[in-house]
Amino acid sequence: MSIPESLPVRLSRRGFLNAAALGAASIAVSACSTTGPGPAEPPPPAYVEPPLADYVTMYAAVSDGGFDLPAIPVDKIDPQYLRQIVQDPTGQKPGTIVVDTTNHFLYLVRPGGQAIRYGVGLGRAGFAWSGDAVVQWKQKWPKWTPPDEMIARQPELKPYSADNGGMPGGLKNPLGARALYLFQGNQDTLYRLHGSPEWRSIGKSVSSGCVRLMNQDIIDLYDRVPSKTPVIVTADVSDPTAGTNHKGIAIDSGVPTG
Incomplete structure (x- = not known):
């Protein structure tokens, strides 16, 4: 039996149509599987300061350090002066x-627009000096050495002069359990952030x-x-440069050598 001449044409047309259909399906599948830019990554969560006790x-x-600090009667202190996490009003970089x-x-x-706030008490020296400095030196239970100018005003402090070795660290030491010594460059400002047993003064x-x-x-x-x-x-925390004064009143003769 002979094969009609039109059959190869029909087969070729069918094969063409099949190929076209397969190509279209392939394109459709390819289009479905094409990887474009995915959804935007969510921003990292804002930093939240761990809660205080x-x-x-x-x-x-x-x-x-061998000393027994008494508990502080928190119910007798204005709550605003107790340690707490607040929104930072200063605009300074974290760590300042x-x-x-x-x-x-x-x-x-702290990061995330927060700050840890502590209540402080201020003396004459606390008001006399202002400006920028760095914590150059830190000391636990520091020795206190009143400067000669202070001894001249308060002669009862002479036993703690530099010549007499200063006052050893302890519960009655005016610098308390810790002292942070502030410097500008290599110059001691004689300004201190320090502890005190006198919680009523905060x-x-x-x-x-x-x-x-x-002290805590x-x-x-x-x-x-x-x-x-x-x-x-x-x-003025909104304008830290206002009223800068670098002529502080010394309460300590300086960082002990060594």
């Missing part, structure tokens, strides 16, 4: 310490000292900040 725990009695001498606050700026202006924190607070701050931490002392 409750006040009774934060200000509980503690043994430190800002001392607000108008409102008796010290801010440790939030107030007292007769002597620089910037004093409750200065221990917490000491552990959070490294050397070279920038410090701004100002009467």
Whole structure:
């Protein structure tokens, strides 16, 4: 039997149509599987400062460096001066310490627009110096050496003069459990952030000292900040350069050698 001449044509047309259909399907599948830009990655979550302990725990009695610090009666202190996390009002970079001498606050700026705020007490020296500095030196239970000018005003301090070796660290030492020594360049400003057993003076202006924190607070701050931490002392956190004064009243003769 002979094969009609038209059959190869029909087969060729059928093969063409089949090939075309397969090509179209392939294109459709390819179009479905084409990888374009995926959905945008969600932004990382904003930094949230870990919560602080409750006040009774934060200000509980503690043994430190061979000394027994008594508990602080938090119910007798204005709550605004207790350690807390707040929105940062300073606009400074994280890691900066800002001392607000108008409102008796010290801010440790944290990421995410937050700050840890501590209440402070201020003395004559605390109001006398303002400006930028860095934490050049840190000391636990520091020795206190009143300068000659202070001894001239208060002769009863002569036993603690530099010639007599200063006052050893301890519960009655005016620098408290910790001291942060502020420098500008290589120059000691004689300005200190320090502890104090006198919790009643927090939030107030007292007769002597620089910037004093409750001992439990200065221990917490000491552990959070490294050397070279920038410090701004100002009467106006919105304009830290206003009223800069670098002629402080010395309360300490300087960093001990060695």
